[in-house]
Amino acid sequence: MAKALIMDHPLIQHKISLLRDKNTGSKEFRELVSEVGMLMCYEATRDLPLKEVEIETPIATAKTKVISGRKLAFVPILRAGLGMVEGVLSLVPAAKIGHIGLYRDETTHMPVEYYCKLPADIEERDVIVLDPMLATGGSAIDAIKMIKKRNVKSIKFMCIIAAPEGLEALQKAHPDVPVYCASLDQRLDDQKYIVPGLGDAGDRIFGTK
Numbered sequence: 001m002a003k004a005l006i007m008d009h010p011l012i013q014h015k016i017s018l019l020r021d022k023n024t025g026s027k028e029f030r031e032l033v034s035e036v037g038m039l040m041c042y043e044a045t046r047d048l049p050l051k052e053v054e055i056e057t058p059i060a061t062a063k064t065k066v067i068s069g070r071k072l073a074f075v076p077i078l079r080a081g082l083g084m085v086e087g088v089l090s091l092v093p094a095a096k097i098g099h100i101g102l103y104r105d106e107t108t109h110m111p112v113e114y115y116c117k118l119p120a121d122i123e124e125r126d127v128i129v130l131d132p133m134l135a136t137g138g139s140a141i142d143a144i145k146m147i148k149k150r151n152v153k154s155i156k157f158m159c160i161i162a163a164p165e166g167l168e169a170l171q172k173a174h175p176d177v178p179v180y181c182a183s184l185d186q187r188l189d190d191q192k193y194i195v196p197g198l199g200d201a202g203d204r205i206f207g208t209k
């Protein structure tokens with residue numbers, strides 16, 4: 001079973017409290033989602049391989065390290081995942097971005113695919129899938145299936161808040177995919193919202209409610 005890493009850095013926890021507050025407006029909410037995405041990306045890229053290079057400083061020759069090996073792609077699940085893109089790109093500006101569009105059917109609560117555009121060379125990249133909320137796990141499971149169909153070998157999933165039900169379902173469906181999340185909340189309610197959660201992340205990012 002892949003590990004789930006709960007990122008409980010004080011800066012992340014503080015920003016999540018602001019995200020949860022129903023009085024936080026769209027502008028601040030959007031900025032916070034991006035900042036939390038950036039802080040989580042810092043941790044999720046901790047295992048990037050390094051290689052040694054020689055560089056001339058103004059003083060001497062230094063043996064020093066740079067990132068080597070495979071390149072990265074981020075794949076936000078539309079639409080709420082878009083909120084994390086700016087933050088992760090601020091750390092890895094050369095990464096490519098794919099998009100997967102899935103919406104939740106309001107009655108069945110099952111994910112329905114409506115868009116998939118991934119970088120042409122995605123199989124040569126390590127992929128981090130982004131969605132601030134891991135609720136039932138349905139969208140994450142389907143998005144990762146779509147990415148695996150493109151022969152991607154290394155996939156990670158990064159969310160801000162997870163429900164235990166979604167985390168379990170995702171780990172069962174994709175035991176090879178490490179999950180990074182910043183808070184494991186209590187449960188889902190009967191509308192499949194995370195409790196206590198932060199409400200509908202997409203609506204709060206884009207001000208649609």
Ligand code: URA
Pocket residue numbers: 080133135192193194195197198199200201202
């Ligand atoms: N998606 C959200 O945006 N919020 C939830 O609580 C569950 C799914």
